[in-house]
Amino acid sequence: MDRFLSTAVMNIDAKGRVSVPGRFRQVIMARGYQELYALRCLDIPALDVGGPDLLDAYEARIASEDPFLQTADDMSFFIHGDGDFLKMDSEGRLQVSDFIRAHTNVADRIAFVGRGKHFQIWEPERLSDYSADVRARLLKLRQAKLLQTSSGAAQGEPE
Amino acid sequence: MDRFLSTAVMNIDAKGRVSVPGRFRQVIMARGYQELYALRCLDIPALDVGGPDLLDAYEARIASEDPFLQTADDMSFFIHGDGDFLKMDSEGRLQVSDFIRAHTNVADRIAFVGRGKHFQIWEPERLSDYSADVRARLLKLRQAKLLQTSSGAAQGEPE
DNA sequence: TGTAATCCCATTGACGCCCAATAATGCCCA
DNA sequence: TGGGCATTATTGGGCGTCAATGGGATTACA
Numbered sequence: 446m447d448r449f450l451s452t453a454v455m456n457i458d459a460k461g462r463v464s465v466p467g468r469f470r471q472v473i474m475a476r477g478y479q480e481l482y483a484l485r486c487l488d489i490p491a492l493d494v495g496g497p498d499l500l501d502a503y504e505a506r507i508a509s510e511d512p513f514l515q516t517a518d519d520m521s522f523f524i525h526g527d528g529d530f531l532k533m534d535s536e537g538r539l540q541v542s543d544f545i546r547a548h549t550n551v552a553d554r555i556a557f558v559g560r561g562k563h564f565q566i567w568e569p570e571r572l573s574d575y576s577a578d579v580r581a582r583l584l585k586l587r588q589a590k591l592l593q594t595s596s597g598a599a600q601g602e603p604e
Numbered sequence: 605m606d607r608f609l610s611t612a613v614m615n616i617d618a619k620g621r622v623s624v625p626g627r628f629r630q631v632i633m634a635r636g637y638q639e640l641y642a643l644r645c646l647d648i649p650a651l652d653v654g655g656p657d658l659l660d661a662y663e664a665r666i667a668s669e670d671p672f673l674q675t676a677d678d679m680s681f682f683i684h685g686d687g688d689f690l691k692m693d694s695e696g697r698l699q700v701s702d703f704i705r706a707h708t709n710v711a712d713r714i715a716f717v718g719r720g721k722h723f724q725i726w727e728p729e730r731l732s733d734y735s736a737d738v739r740a741r742l743l744k745l746r747q748a749k750l751l752q753t754s755s756g757a758a759q760g761e762p763e
Numbered sequence: 764t765g766t767a768a769t770c771c772c773a774t775t776g777a778c779g780c781c782c783a784a785t786a787a788t789g790c791c792c793a
Numbered sequence: 794t795g796g797g798c799a800t801t802a803t804t805g806g807g808c809g810t811c812a813a814t815g816g817g818a819t820t821a822c823a
Binding site: 446448449450451452468506558559560561565575576579580582583584586587 | 639641644646647656659663672674675678679680681682684685686687688689
């Protein structure tokens with residue numbers, strides 16, 4: 446499997462380092478990432494972390510914007526200038542920099558959240574809050590769909 | 605048969621392990637699953653467990669969404685980040701992790717419920733409650749249909 | 764030359780692997 | 794149809810391995 450999946454919470458040691466979960470390290474190697482690039486998410490206190498192809502997705506997004514509008518320029522600034530590299534040491538640990546701390550508010554524990562082709566970094570408490578929000582939104586969506594199609598009832602799950 | 609069918613309740617041992625029912629293990633092998641992936645059901649205290657193709661269905665669903673809307677992001681978060689791997693040991697047992705316990709409330713016994721292409725994990729008591737709920741809903745639905753179609757009453761039905 | 768990042772090695776503890784014991788099931792034969 | 798046997802599923806628990814961690818030594822950088 447070469448996708449980042451599941452969530453793991455790791456401890457930050459006295460020197461400010463944190464081990465990247467073994468499963469994630471396997472994915473990083475399988476994908477051939479030599480270095481990790483981190484971007485601050487716009488509307489949530491999390492970082493998107495991935496290889497060079499993390500930028501590809503964003504750049505494709507920029508390409509679809511009108512280059513004369515400010516949006517494209519803002520996006521470029523956000524992606525190319527406002528990110529940071531995360532270097533892993535020989536043990537697969539990375540330094541929890543101020544860049545990470547300031548945006549996520551992590552203190553002594555840090556959550557790694559798989560997102561398929563990349564992963565996210567969260568402060569565990571904030572993550573669980575966000576997770577509850579997401580689940581509530583999806584449940585609402587599901588119930589709305591039920592009302593659309595048939596009469597109520599039918600509790601089953603997605604096939 | 606290569607579908608997960610029926611229900612089995614198994615004991616959790618002192619080391620926090622539980623044997624996957626032999627019948628389910630046969631299906632797992634027949635389907636060639638090397639590892640199992642578990643998702644927390646949205647509105648019930650159960651886990652959906654299946655192979656990698658459990659994700660495939662969801663990812664196909666995501667692909668049909670506008671990737672820049674929040675719904676697609678929520679779905680990705682739920683599927684990629686909010687699940688967990690269940691590793692089976694050489695005897696076909698799996699570790700009952702906190703991830704499982706927190707959502708299902710299992711203590712010392714755990715119910716495996718076949719759902720065709722995947723199966724579910726339940727706390728036995730809650731499962732029987734849920735089973736009663738499902739039957740009640742279906743019965744209500746059926747009776748409502750009866751009233752709609754034919755003249756009222758009609759108590760005894762063909763078995 | 765002080766600070767911080769990186770490397771290296773030791774320790775720990777969880778997890779997977781293995782073997783053995785018991786229980787359950789199906790099968791065969793009288 | 795019933796009893797005995799063989800096979801398999803389910804358990805229990807010991808042990809080794811490896812990931813996660815802690816901390817000292819070394820190097821890079823300002």
